Amino acid sequence: MIEFAVHTRDDGIGVVTPEGRLNMVSARRLKEILSELVSGGTTRIVVDLGETTFLDSSGLGALIGGLKSARQAGGDLRIARVSPAVMTVFELTNLDRVLRARESVEGAFDD
Amino acid sequence: MIEFAVHTRDDGIGVVTPEGRLNMVSARRLKEILSELVSGGTTRIVVDLGETTFLDSSGLGALIGGLKSARQAGGDLRIARVSPAVMTVFELTNLDRVLRARESVEGAFDD
Amino acid sequence: MTDPGPARVVTTLESRLVLSAPATPEIMDLVHAMLEHLWGTSPDISDRDRMRFEMSVIEILGNVVEHAYAADHSDIPGQDGRRFEIVVGITEENLMAHLGDNGLPTELDLSGVAMPDALAESGRGLALATAALDDLSYERVDGRNLWDLLCLRTAD
Amino acid sequence: MTDPGPARVVTTLESRLVLSAPATPEIMDLVHAMLEHLWGTSPDISDRDRMRFEMSVIEILGNVVEHAYAADHSDIPGQDGRRFEIVVGITEENLMAHLGDNGLPTELDLSGVAMPDALAESGRGLALATAALDDLSYERVDGRNLWDLLCLRTAD
Ligand SMILES: Nc1ncnc2c1ncn2[C@@H]1O[C@H](COP(=O)(O)OP(=O)(O)O)[C@@H](O)[C@H]1O
Ligand SMILES: Nc1ncnc2c1ncn2[C@@H]1O[C@H](COP(=O)(O)OP(=O)(O)O)[C@@H](O)[C@H]1O
Numbered sequence: 001m002i003e004f005a006v007h008t009r010d011d012g013i014g015v016v017t018p019e020g021r022l023n024m025v026s027a028r029r030l031k032e033i034l035s036e037l038v039s040g041g042t043t044r045i046v047v048d049l050g051e052t053t054f055l056d057s058s059g060l061g062a063l064i065g066g067l068k069s070a071r072q073a074g075g076d077l078r079i080a081r082v083s084p085a086v087m088t089v090f091e092l093t094n095l096d097r098v099l100r101a102r103e104s105v106e107g108a109f110d111d
Numbered sequence: 112m113i114e115f116a117v118h119t120r121d122d123g124i125g126v127v128t129p130e131g132r133l134n135m136v137s138a139r140r141l142k143e144i145l146s147e148l149v150s151g152g153t154t155r156i157v158v159d160l161g162e163t164t165f166l167d168s169s170g171l172g173a174l175i176g177g178l179k180s181a182r183q184a185g186g187d188l189r190i191a192r193v194s195p196a197v198m199t200v201f202e203l204t205n206l207d208r209v210l211r212a213r214e215s216v217e218g219a220f221d222d
Numbered sequence: 223m224t225d226p227g228p229a230r231v232v233t234t235l236e237s238r239l240v241l242s243a244p245a246t247p248e249i250m251d252l253v254h255a256m257l258e259h260l261w262g263t264s265p266d267i268s269d270r271d272r273m274r275f276e277m278s279v280i281e282i283l284g285n286v287v288e289h290a291y292a293a294d295h296s297d298i299p300g301q302d303g304r305r306f307e308i309v310v311g312i313t314e315e316n317l318m319a320h321l322g323d324n325g326l327p328t329e330l331d332l333s334g335v336a337m338p339d340a341l342a343e344s345g346r347g348l349a350l351a352t353a354a355l356d357d358l359s360y361e362r363v364d365g366r367n368l369w370d371l372l373c374l375r376t377a378d
Numbered sequence: 379m380t381d382p383g384p385a386r387v388v389t390t391l392e393s394r395l396v397l398s399a400p401a402t403p404e405i406m407d408l409v410h411a412m413l414e415h416l417w418g419t420s421p422d423i424s425d426r427d428r429m430r431f432e433m434s435v436i437e438i439l440g441n442v443v444e445h446a447y448a449a450d451h452s453d454i455p456g457q458d459g460r461r462f463e464i465v466v467g468i469t470e471e472n473l474m475a476h477l478g479d480n481g482l483p484t485e486l487d488l489s490g491v492a493m494p495d496a497l498a499e500s501g502r503g504l505a506l507a508t509a510a511l512d513d514l515s516y517e518r519v520d521g522r523n524l525w526d527l528l529c530l531r532t533a534d
Contacts (some may be wrong), residue, residue, distance in 0.1 A: 021410060024440045025403050054410065054429070056436050057502040065499045085429035092430070092509045098496045132254060135284045136247050165254065165273070167280050168346040176343045196273035203274070203353045209340045236459040239408075240398040248418060252395075255411040262404060303392040 002026040004033055014042040015105055019051040022059030030059065034066030034077070043075025046108040049101075050081030055089045063099060078108040113137040115144055125153040126216055130162040133170030141170065145177030145188070154186025157219040160212075161192030166200045174210060189219040227359030227370035232318035235311040237263070242307040245287045245323060253283060256310060264312050268376060274354035275317040275373045281347040282321055282358075282369050283308065290325025290367060317373040327362045383515030383526035388474035391467040393419070398463040401443045401479060409439060412466060420468045424532060430510035431473040431529045437503040438477055438514075438525050439464065446481025446523060473529040483518045 002020035009015060014037045018030060037045055047063060049055075067077040082090070082101040090096040102108040113131035120126060125148045129141060141158075148156055158174060160166075178188040193201070193212040201207040213219040232238055239256050243249050257276050261267060283306070291304050306323040335352050338345040352358055357372035388394055395412050399405050413432050417423060439462070447460050462479040491508050494501040508514055513528035 021407075023406050023410070023436055024443075025406060054432065054436075056433050056440070057500070057506050058440070060502060061499040064497060068497060068499075083425075085425040088426050088429050088510075089433055089506070092506055093493060093502055095496065132251075134250050134254070134280055135287075136250060165276065165280075167277050167284070168344070168350050169284070171346060172343040175341055179341060179343075194269075196269040199270050199273050199354075200277060200350070203350055204337060204346055206340065236461075237400055238398075240396075242394075242396040244393055249415065252411060252415045255408060259405065259408045305392075 002029075004029060006033060006037075008037075008042055012042065012044065013109060014045040015048055016045060017048040017051055018059075021054035022052055022062070023054060023056050024058045027056075027058035027062040030062040031065055034062065035069055038066070038069045038073050038075070043070050043073040044109060045070055045075070045077045046102075046105050047077065047079050048081055048105045049079055049083070049086055050105075052083075052086055055086045057093075060089065060093060060095060064095070067099065076109075078102055080105045080108045113140075115140060117144060117148075119148075119153055123153065123155065124220060125156045126159055127156060128159040128162055129170075132165035133163055133173070134165060134167050135169045138167075138169035138173040142173040142176055145173065146180055149177070149180045149184050149186070154181050154184040155220060156181055156186070156188045157213075157216050158188065158190050159192055159216045160190055160194070160197055161216075163194075163197055166197045168204075171200065171204060171206060175206070178210065187220075189213055191216045191219045225359070226361060226368070227357050227372060229316070229318040229357060229359070229370040229372035230320060232311040232320050232370075233309050235313070235318075238309050238311040240307065240309045242305060245291065245304040245306045245325070247284075247287055249287075250280060250283065253279065253308060256308075260310055260312060267312070267317070271317060271373055271375055275319070275371070278351040278354045278358070278371055278373070279308070279310070279319050279321075281351040282319075282371060285347055286321065286323045286325060286367070286369075290323050290328070292326070315375055317375060319369075319371040321367075321369040321371075323367050324365065325367055327367065328360070330360065332358060332360060381515070382517060382524070383513050383528060385472070385474035385513060385515070385526040385528035386476060388467040388476050388526075389465050391469070391474075394465050394467040396463065396465045398461060401447065401460040401462045401481070403440075403443055405443075406436060406440065409435065409464060412464075416466055416468060423468070423473070427473060427529055427531055431475070431527070434507040434510045434514070434527055434529070435464070435466070435475050435477075437507040438475075438527060441503055442477065442479045442481060442523070442525075446479050446484065448482070471531055473531060475525075475527040477523075477525040477527075479523050480521065481523055483523065484516070486516065488514060488516060 005017040070077040080102040116128040181188040190210050191213040309320040335348045337349040356374045359370045361368050465476040491504045493505040512530045515526045517524050
C-alpha cells in the first residue's frame with residue numbers, strides 16, 4: 001500500500017513524496033510520475049523519502065530512471081529526508097554517492 | 112490495527128470513534144475507554160462507527176458492556192454512522208433493536 | 223462431529239491462500255490482511271458477503287485462540303506448540319475457509335447454538351457465525367480440530 | 379546449486395510463520411504484513427536488521443515472481459499453477475527465511491553476483507540481497523526451487 005503526494009513549488013521544483021513502501025508494484029507508479037513530471041517540463045525534482053518505510057531494487061531503479069531523464073532534460077533529481085533504515089539500501093548499493101541524501105526538501109537544491 | 116479518537120463535547124456527551132477494526136484485541140481497549148468515561152462522570156456516550164471497518168462479537172460485547180454501565184449510571188450509549196457492512200453484524204444478532212443506529216453523531220441524543 | 227463440509231474443497235483451490243502460525247490474539251490482524259488481499263483479487267464481492275465471511279472466520283479463529291487450548295499443556299517444552307493453519311479461497315459461487323488447529327477436541331453441538339440474551343456481553347460468536355454462514359462444519363481428525371466455513375455469494 | 383543453507387532450520391521453528399500463495403506481484407504486500415507481524419513479536423530487532431532482512435526477502439521473492447516462470451507453461455489448465463511458500467522466523471541470534479517455488483530451475487551462480495553500473499535501472503536485486511544477508515543459498519529439490527536467507531542479528 002502506498003500513496004504518492006506530488007506538487008510543484010513556486011520555484012518550479014517538483015516534490016514527490018512516496019508514503020509507504022516502495023516495492024515492485026509501487027516503483028512502477030513512481031517511474032510514471034517522475035517521467036510525467038520531466039516530460040511536462042518539471043526537470044528539477046526532489047523525492048522526499050521522509051514517509052517511505054521500505055525501499056528495494058525496483059524503487060532504486062525508478063529513482064535512477066528519474067535521475068537520468070531529469071539530467072537529460074537539463075535538470076536534476078535529489079532525495080531528501082532519508083531514514084537510517086532506507087539509507088542502508090543506498091549504502092549497500094553504493095548509490096549514496098550518485099544520489100546524495102539531503103537533509104531537507106526545502107534545501108535540496110541549495111548547492 | 113485500530114486507533115480510538117475520544118473527546119467530550121461542550122454538552123457533556125462523550126464521543127468515541129474507533130478507526131479501523133473492532134476485533135478481539137481492540138474490543139478490550141474499547142471496553143476500557145467506555146468504562147473510564149462512565150466512571151469519570153461522562154454517562155452519555157456516542158460511539159461513532161463511521162470509521163469502523165470491521166466488527167465481531169467481541170466488539171459487540173464491548174458496546175453492550177458500555178451500554179449497561181452508562182444506563183446504570185443514569186445515562187445511555189448510542190451508536191451512529193454505521194456502514195451497511197457493519198450493520199449486517201447488528202442485524203444478525205438482533206442487536207439493531209437494543210442499539211438503534213443513529214444517522215449522525217450530533218443528533219444521536221436528540222430523542 | 224460432522225463430515226467435512228462442502229467448503230473443504232478450498233484446500234485444493236489453485237488460487238488459495240494458506241497461513242500457518244502460532245495461535246495468538248495478535249495473529250488476527252494478519253488474517254485480516256490475508257482476507258484484504260483476497261478481496262483485492264476479486265473486487266466484485268459485495269460488502270455484505272465480505273463482512274459475513276470475514277466476521278465468521280475471525281469468530282471461529284478467535285474461539286480457537288481463546289478456548290481450544292484452555293486446559294491443555296502443549297506449551298511443555300518438547301511438545302508441539304499452539305499452532306493453527308488457515309486456508310481461504312474464492313470461486314465464482316463461494317467464499318470458503320478451512321481452519322485446522324492442534325488444540326483440545328470440543329464437544330460443541332453446532333446445531334444447538336443459540337443467540338444469548340440481548341444484554342449478554344459474550345457468548346455470541348458461534349451464533350453469529352452460524353447465522354452468517356451458509357455452512358459450518360467441525361470434525362476432529364488425527365488429533366486436529368478441523369473447521370470448514372462456507373458463504374454462498376449473493377448479488378449486492 | 380548448493381546445500382541447504384543454515385537458515386533452513388526456520389522450517390522447524392515453533393514460532394515460524396508460513397504463507398503459501400499464488401506467485402503474483404500483488405502478494406508482496408501480504409509478505410510485508412507477515413514481516414510486520416514478526417517485528418511485533420520481537421520489538422527489540424534493530425531497524426537496520428529489519429530493513430536488510432525484509433528487503434532481501436522481497437528481492438528474492440520478487441525474482442521468483444518475475445523470473446522463475448518466464449518460460450514455462452504451468453498455467454495450462456490441469457497443471458499446478460504458479461505458487462510459492464515462504465517460511466519466516468526469528469531466534470535470539472538470527473532472522474531467517476525459506477522460500478520454495480514450483481518455477482523453472484535457474485543456473486544462477488550466486489558467488490558471481492556483482493553490482494551493476496551506478497546508472498543501471500535494474501539488475502541490482504541479487505547483488506543487494508547477497509550484500510545484505512549473512513547467508514543466501516539456493517538448491518533445486520524435487521522440481522522445486524528452494525532459497526534460504528539468513529541475517530545474523532546485530533546490536534542497534
Ligand atoms: N474452538 C473451541 N474449542 C473449545 N471450546 C469452544 C470453541 N469454540 C467455542 N467454544 C465454547 O463455546 C462457547 C461459546 O462460544 P462463542 O459463542 O464463540 O462465545 P464466546 O467465545 O464469547 O464465549 C465458548 O465460551 C467455549 O466454551
Ligand atoms: N528466481 C530466479 N529464477 C530465474 N532467474 C532469476 C531468478 N532470480 C534472478 N534471476 C536472473 O538474474 C537476473 C538478475 O536478477 P536481479 O539481480 O534480481 O535483477 P533484476 O531482477 O532487476 O533483473 C535476472 O534478470 C534474471 O535473469
